[in-house]
Amino acid sequence: MKKALITGITGQDGAYLAEFLLKKGYEVHGVKRRSSSFNTDRIDHLYHDPHEKGVKLHLHYGDLTDSTGLIRLIQEIQPDEIYNLGAQSHVKVSFDTPEYTANADGIGVLRILEAIRLLGLTQKTRIYQASTSELYGLVQAVPQSEETPFYPRSPYAVAKLYGYWIIVNYREAYGMYACNGILFNHESPIRGETFVTRKITRAVAKIALGLQSCLFVGNLSAQRDWGHAKDYIAAMWLILQQDKPEDFVIATGVTTTVREFIKMAFLELGVEVEFSGKEENEKGVIIDVNQEKVQKLGLNYAALHPGQTVVKVDPKYFRPTEVDLLIGDPTKAKEKLGWVPKYDLAALVEDMVHSDLDLAKKDEHLRKGGYKTLNYFE
Numbered sequence: 041m042k043k044a045l046i047t048g049i050t051g052q053d054g055a056y057l058a059e060f061l062l063k064k065g066y067e068v069h070g071v072k073r074r075s076s077s078f079n080t081d082r083i084d085h086l087y088h089d090p091h092e093k094g095v096k097l098h099l100h101y102g103d104l105t106d107s108t109g110l111i112r113l114i115q116e117i118q119p120d121e122i123y124n125l126g127a128q129s130h131v132k133v134s135f136d137t138p139e140y141t142a143n144a145d146g147i148g149v150l151r152i153l154e155a156i157r158l159l160g161l162t163q164k165t166r167i168y169q170a171s172t173s174e175l176y177g178l179v180q181a182v183p184q185s186e187e188t189p190f191y192p193r194s195p196y197a198v199a200k201l202y203g204y205w206i207i208v209n210y211r212e213a214y215g216m217y218a219c220n221g222i223l224f225n226h227e228s229p230i231r232g233e234t235f236v237t238r239k240i241t242r243a244v245a246k247i248a249l250g251l252q253s254c255l256f257v258g259n260l261s262a263q264r265d266w267g268h269a270k271d272y273i274a275a276m277w278l279i280l281q282q283d284k285p286e287d288f289v290i291a292t293g294v295t296t297t298v299r300e301f302i303k304m305a306f307l308e309l310g311v312e313v314e315f316s317g318k319e320e321n322e323k324g325v326i327i328d329v330n331q332e333k334v335q336k337l338g339l340n341y342a343a344l345h346p347g348q349t350v351v352k353v354d355p356k357y358f359r360p361t362e363v364d365l366l367i368g369d370p371t372k373a374k375e376k377l378g379w380v381p382k383y384d385l386a387a388l389v390e391d392m393v394h395s396d397l398d399l400a401k402k403d404e405h406l407r408k409g410g411y412k413t414l415n416y417f418e
């Protein structure tokens with residue numbers, strides 16, 4: 041039985057990957073950070089009491105900023121594969137916490153590589169590094185491929201640039217099976233709530249139920265190549281199953297603006313939104329409501345007036361330096377890995393919007409039933 045170690049197992053990708061590897065028969069070990077409250081929601085369905093027999097998922101406390109802890113874990117587990125998904129992964133937040141981001145996202149990669157080297161596992165343990173399309177940053181050429189030069193535009197991307205090159209360097213210097221997956225944006229119903237797609241689908245669901253009146257966003261013109269996380273974690277695994285270690289771009293090859301994503305999300309619930317105005321003054325207004333669809337979905341028709349402003353720009357969400365356009369070229373992954381995504385953007389939007397609608401309906405139901413959030417300070 042193969043053993044895999046996943047850093048970042050409590051995150052979006054870590055949760056999907058853990059499920060995927062367990063289904064493949066792996067013994068899965070995950071690194072989680074100590075937190076003052078539970079943060080394992082995304083993997084609770086996979087978790088079994090360690091006292092039960094035949095448990096295949098094991099969680100360990102650890103942190104990418106703590107070398108000795110990582111060395112001890114890797115020594116104990118002796119993994120066949122390490123998926124380094126742990127990171128301070130929010131681009132905007134990296135401008136507020138640049139030093140921490142460099143430590144966890146950049147030097148964290150080095151810590152794992154050195155642990156493997158120190159423990160004499162260079163020929164046993166294969167390493168996947170969660171590299172990112174943010175490396176391309178300021179547009180040099182499109183679509184972006186494995187050959188496109190990097191020009192990072194945030195402390196996050198600069199930290200990930202170090203991670204990318206230290207993987208390449210250890211592969212060349214010590215013959216390690218270490219690879220970068222240069223993944224473009226991938227989303228899902230369990231995407232972190234502050235990334236733009238999830239922020240949009242949560243807000244759209246709440247607006248449609250009359251639980252929220254407006255969505256505030258930043259740069260509506262940013263273009264992203266959005267795929268579904270479920271497709272992308274399969275690529276991570278494939279990257280570690282090849283004869284030769286190599287780096288791969290994983291993307292859909294289609295790019296869309298934030299503005300268009302918002303329109304698609306509203307339309308999924310039968311609400312047509314049109315944008316007008318420029319930059320900070322741009323807003324999205326309802327121009328039509330499909331009554332039949334709205335009723336069928338049990339939405340709050342009264343809350344959805346044509347003429348109502350449902351999207352506004354708040355410049356606080358603008359970034360000091362922005363990445364305007366990402367569109368990936370996944371040709372190499374298609375040819376060498378046989379990787380083909382199952383979800384297109386429409387299927388992704390559908391999955392996310394309906395999942396958030398279910399969650400919002402649950403909230404609404406509890407509120408209507410008189411259940412309030414407990415206030416411990418009353």
Ligand code: NDP
Pocket residue numbers: 047048049050051052053054071072073075079102103104105124125126127128129130144170171172173222223224225226227232
């Ligand atoms: P998430 O933000 O959902 O998850 C990040 C994970 O890293 C969480 O489990 C988090 O723990 C953990 N983590 C954060 N800091 C540390 C630390 N210092 N030590 C150990 N663990 C830490 O990210 P995603 O799942 O979306 O992304 C996975 C990886 O892929 C990240 O490295 C990200 O940068 C990269 N990536 C993501 C893309 C995307 O579109 N999703 C695209 C390209 C790359 P906790 O739950 O405690 O916060």
Ligand code: GDR
Pocket residue numbers: 129130131132171172173174223224225226234235236237239256257258259260262263264298357358359362363
């Ligand atoms: P990104 O994702 O920065 O591409 O990084 P995010 O969803 O945060 O932003 C995408 C684009 O949307 C614009 N935007 C907003 N973004 C957020 N978060 N909130 C808003 O209100 C908002 N309004 C507009 C942003 O300016 C940006 O242009 C993600 C992360 O998962 C990284 O870890 C990963 O490496 C890259 O994707 C690929």
